[in-house]
Amino acid sequence: MPDYPFANQDHSLIDLNAAIAAILGEYLPKVDISPEGEDDGRAVTPFPVRFDLPVDNQLPDSATVYAFLYKVHENLEVRSSLLSYAEPNGRLSARRVNVRFAYLLTYWAAKAGGENSGQADSDMMIINNSMLNALINNRSLPNLPGSITEVIPPEEGLNSLGNFWQALGDKPRLAFGYAVTLSVGLTEITAPVHLVRSTQLGMGNKPMGDLLLLAEQVLAAHLLAAMQAQSEITELERAQLSRLLFECVLLPPRPDAGSEAPRVEVKLAVSGALAADLCTKVADELATWKSQPKLGEIDGAALLVAEEVDIRQLRSIAPPTTRNSRS
Structure with missing residues (x-):
């Protein structure tokens, strides 16, 4: 992943997308990209995962999982604003706010078809089963300490799934609602502070x-x-x-x-x-x-x-x- 251009900003959303792609990649099947007729070894690539939605009435060129981020809000049920002290530079860490990110995950078949749809072990069912395992087996995401994940009803935050599919010009399909709460850092505190190393109690005259x-x-x-x-x-x-x-x-x-x-x-x-x-x-x-x-x-x-x-x-x-x- 390229360096994020604004180094003084928190990268939680970018890191979260990368983490979701990583856990899905561990469970989804690899895609064979070997040229037809060659048998000197299999060339594979991770299953495509995109963080947007398909274009209206157009299926993707290859089978793809879409992770659509549709809602972001502060999670007030999880409160934490603790500060930590960095000994080398004498500064406090920035306060952090818990933010909840809600995704809709769907599988879309390729234009060319070829999947054995309608069967119990169709390509669609195999991919959806892999997605389910990826989501429920990662209760905390890698490289995002303290993250909290939930599989939620997909209609949360959407007007209605029927209107949603109609807007995409497609029939309803299985969708996973997935929410992740992350601790997002606020602007860095730049003023040095002095660590309190001892306290002293004394008595003085009252006014x-x-x-x-x-x-x-x-x-x-x-x-x-x-x-x-x-x-x-x-x-x-x-x-x-x-x-x-x-x-x-x-x-x-x-x-x-x-x-x-x-x-x-x-x-x-x-x-x-x-x-x-x-x-x-x-x-x-x-x-x-x-x-x-x-x-x-x-x-x-x-x-x-x-x-x-x-x-x-x-x-x-x-x-x-x-x-x-x-x-």
Whole structure:
């Protein structure tokens, strides 16, 4: 086969046609081309295989198998886009897409006739039997690693076989539907990439906003748990607790805290409106937080409140009342 003129393109279709011709050639009988009257040896050639269709109303000069490619589409049932790394040039291979090629394979007798048509072992039946064996015995095609082959209904992708034969001006004949899925390479990746040979895990300081937000969430959860531990709370009380505003100010580490376990110290202000009884319980609970050694954890560090909790904006509200309607 001559060199393909566009070296930077994928050659899958060209290689596929060559592979189909090769597997058919292994099973189809050889054609004797010895001149008549010579008996000094047999000159043979592979059985003709063409990748088009016969001309309208014209049979080929010699018996021929036609492999007509009528449909090409991406096979979305087989997904793969893995990249491989080429060590010598430090480049990634191009991504690949799985493409399905659908063929219609038919046998056409020669113009001159001479075949014993109509018999169980006619030339047509022998050639079709050889084609069947070639197709079903090559589940993956040579020189096309990863190829997937299928013998399929021949009408797939064609309007109808009747219209198809009518367009060729011929009567219906046995046809093999044959589909092959190949991995087709996309445009080559030309930019060099560096192979990751090692990884390193480290810990850094969280941004201040993230740390304060985490502290406020931990303290709000701790307060809710404390209220639930004292007594069962109603849905209304749970809703009021969820609307409390927690505002933290991060305090710098104490000079003498170098040898202690990691800790996060904050100043806290809590504001919001609660029912009178619940407001009293919350104020009493917050008054104990300064003396508690740990109210929660942030990334393994103990969270504590270093000063009295500011509850000046925490207020109680009267429970809703129901008006009696006048009769």
